[in-house]
Amino acid sequence: MNRGRTRASWLLSLAVLASATSANGEPTNVDDSTGSRLTIERLYSLPHLIGTAPRDFAWSPDGRYLAFLWNDQGFNFRDVWMVDTEDPGLSPVRVTRMLQDKDGDAPDGDDSVAAAKAEERRERDPGVISVIWHPDGQQLLASFRGDLWLAAKGSEPKRLLETAAPEQRPAYSPDGNTLAFLRDGELWSPGLQRTQVSGPSVRIEDFTWSPDGTKIAILETDQRQVKLRGIPDYLADETELVEVRRAYPGEEPTGQRIGIIDAKAVETGADQVRWIDWDEDPPDMILSYRWSPDGKYLAVDTSDLYAKDRRVFVIDLQGDASLVPRLVARDQDPLNETFYFWHIEWSHESQRLYFLSDRDEDYHVYAVGPTGQDEPVSLTNGAWAVAGMYPVDGGLIVVGNRGQAEERHLFRVDDNGGEPVQISQRPGTHSPAVSPDGRYAAVHFSSQGMPPELFLTSLEVTAGGRAGAGARPYSESAAERRVTHSPVDEFDTYRWVESQFVTFKSHIDGSTLHGRLTLPPGFDPEKSYPAILGSVYTDSVRNQWGGRTAHPTWGLDQYLAQEGTILLNVDMRGSWGRGREHRRGIRLDYGGMDIEDLESGVRYLGALGYVDMDHVGIWGSSYGGLMTAMSLFRKPGLYAAGIAGAPATNVWHALSGQMAVMMRPQDRPEEYADSSPFMHAHGLEDPLMIIHGMRDRVVLFKDSVILVQRLILLGKDVELVTLPNAGHGWDNEGLAQTRFAFNKMVQFFDRHLKEPCMKCKETNHEVD
Secondary structure, eight states, X not given: OOHHHHHHHHHHHHHTTOOXXXXXXXXXXXXXXXXXXXXHHHHTSSSOTTOOOOEEEEEOTTSSEEEEEEOTTSOSOBEEEEXXXXXXXXXXXXXXXXXXXXXXXXXXXXXXXHHHHHXXXXXXXXXXXXXXXXXXXXXXXEEETTEEEEEOTTSOOXXXXXXXXXXXXXXXXXXXXXXXXXXXXXXXXXXXXXXXXXXXXXXXXXXXXXXXXSEEEEEEEEOTTSOEEEEEESSSSSOEEEEEEOOOTTSOOOEEEEEEEEHHXXXXXXXXXXXXXXXXXXXXXXXXXXXXXXXXXXXXXEEOTTSSEEEEEEEETTSOTTOOOEEEEEEEOTTOOOOTTOEEEEOTTSSOEEXXXXXXXXXXXXXXXXXXXXXXXXXXXXXXXXXEEEEETTEEEEEEOTTOTTOBEEEEEXXXXXXXXXXXXXXXXXXXXXXXXXXXXXXXXXXXXXXXXXXXXXXXXXXXXXXXXXXXOGXXXXXXXXXXXXXXXXXXXXXXXXXXXXXXEOTTTOXXXXXXXXXXXXXXXXXXXXXXXXXXOTTOOOSSTTSSXXXXXXXXXXXXXXXXXXXXXXXXXXXXXXXXXXXXXXXXXXXXXXXXXXXXXXXXXXXXXXXXXXXXXXXXETHXXXXXXXXXXXXXXXXXXXXXXXXXXXXXXXXXXXXXXXXXXXXXXXXXXXXXXXXXXXXXXXXXXXXEETTOTTTTHHHHHHHHHHHHHTTOOEEXXXXXXXXXXXXXXXXXXXXXXXXXXXXXXXXXXXXXXXXXXXXXXXXX
């Protein structure tokens, strides 16, 4: 009997122990209705079948109008649009019609390289990249091709500034009299005065006006001590070594500090920055900072390099001119492993500072006074998690997964806590931008069956404790109104399959794991199907379009399902919203419990009875590439093949932020070695493909080259797909590149997951 058959029998005998449940009950046959046939070429070409997602929601000061960026034809070039909340039909109106540059376009019908490059330039032209309101509530400030433009409904946009270097992060003073922005790492005003910084590698990264307009807080970064590393550029006329500031774990990181500028200094050009005085204990990382609505306080959220000591400070701007911070909240936890979900916001009356913390069983909202004299109080609690919070009069709008782990809904929480009231009803993922008057939320929404759209959600809660029209079925709710319709007409000619949410048990400790199962159209439980785990990553089991949205795998998944492959995503240890202890399962152990959770997913597939266990693949990118490589290296025979995109195979070369999980390599050399796949390359027995961009600054292309060389020396079989013009987001940096890479993936999986299986069925014999 061959190795694959032995593996399948072993897995099936164990998989009966798995407890499989579905959010919709037992898996059922997918509707076998037919439509146009999906191809990788059409899925990843313009205009986008799913349309162009609306983004950059900006409310007018009075909360009546909402501006946003969108393209209603499915192209990447966005313009400014607006909707009036008092319009019964909520019809979006186009405010700008910026001209897309056609210089250098090749003649129609030209299939040369020049034509392809011209098409790529047009495809990558984003159009307007940001929009904000002027405080007068009548004009909009748009950023287009690095310059700032004033626009208003019914009039032509006017260029406000035209300079060689782009203006970034523009913001008006509250009275509308002064505009400030960043240019080349310095703070400028339209009179071309600037606030200077200390020199090369020192930049102002961010700034914000105080609500009374008298001060500006700035965030400065200093990379002078960060090591320079070279990344070869082979696409230049001559090969060039591009030097970038890039710290490894354990090396000197980027320095940060916060200063306060008198607003008049921006107008006069005087360099009068007062820096926060941290005395002898400055924080390693400044995570965020927020002005209180009354302008009296500035709150600063900080952490040590390892996310083990989080401190929240308040600076009283009305008192001591020395800017001495006052500690108001602190989380010290040697087992914590991330700082990404910490967040702070002020209450509307400036008397309470809200902060997200997982000091209990998961992330919840706590409140503390600006003096720090009182202990923080919990406003939310229980077996669910809060992902975001937005202050309104009398409390907060929070985003959480209460009631359904895969959902992200809006809830209203009173300032004194109590039972949260669910506002959104439509199943899916809701990401809000709350209006200044607290009446509405502009919601970026998507679900398994709907690509990203803009919805307008009423935040009003009735006396009975229900949201606006929440008593109605969500499809009829007047509280959630759709503004945009992004997919092109062609979208409806295709058959789009929806995933199911399932749970099963870990084969290691019996804990409950959550999965996202996608079955092929026309699914027949009497047949046997190949399967793929992936794209593997944390936080991939969500009720939103495409699952994990950092990569455009929605189309690849739909194509693979159409071609008869079952797909499974698993929220392994490290994922948000599954409880604090579940998230901490990856501490000091990349490629440990995470890949065990993936194996639990394989065992779950084996228990279903319709998965061909000889033909289960796996793939992922970045950390998902690490898990893919480690799964093949440490568990030979479990997977028939794997694809690792931009794989983090050398944890010594990770970003310094990964020390939250791994600590310093100087102190944890064994853990770094154990968590680095290239140290386990000798275990490879099954086919592996590596896809990597040669301009990647996050996970270095060099690491994949070293791994491939090691596999060659070990006599292993590996395929390397190099993308010369790709950074870390190799599948989201140009459609030609996406098509090329995804076609390579499809061909690889077809060879190793489908062809032997098909031959076996056709000839009615086992594969030796």
